[in-house]
Amino acid sequence: xxxxxxxALTAMALATTLVACGQQSxxxxxxxxxxxxxxxxxxxxxxxxxxxxxxxxxxxxxAxxxxxxxxxTSxxxxxxxxxxxxxxxxxxxxxxxxxxxxxxxxx
Numbered sequence: 001x002x003x004x005x006x007x008a009l010t011a012m013a014l015a016t017t018l019v020a021c022g023q024q025s026x027x028x029x030x031x032x033x034x035x036x037x038x039x040x041x042x043x044x045x046x047x048x049x050x051x052x053x054x055x056x057x058x059x060x061x062x063a064x065x066x067x068x069x070x071x072x073t074s075x076x077x078x079x080x081x082x083x084x085x086x087x088x089x090x091x092x093x094x095x096x097x098x099x100x101x102x103x104x105x106x107x
Contacts, residue, residue, distance in 0.1 A: 004045075008038035 015032035 004038065005042045008035055008042050011035035012039060 011031055012035040015035050
């Protein structure tokens with residue numbers, strides 16, 4: 001794309017120079033017309049590339065946000081499970097300690 005743009009700019013500069021010098025012929029006019037057409041195509045290609053880049057960036061950002069949301073949900077679930085298991089273990093240990101204290105008190 002850079003080569004096309006460079007060629008179009010060169011052709012446009014040449015055509016402008018020849019027109020300014022008063023040496024315009026049908027060949028020069030054709031070259032100027034082709035340069036204008038090339039410039040238009042280059043501008044359209046640049047516009048399309050920019051749009052594609054923006055669209056790709058949006059897609060990547062959405063995917064990253066979704067992945068982050070999923071990871072946060074998984075982490076929250078894991079934390080809840082760990083807290084529940086810790087609470088169950090603490091309750092079980094407290095029950096065993098109470099039972100051992102009762103047994104010790106009976107003896």
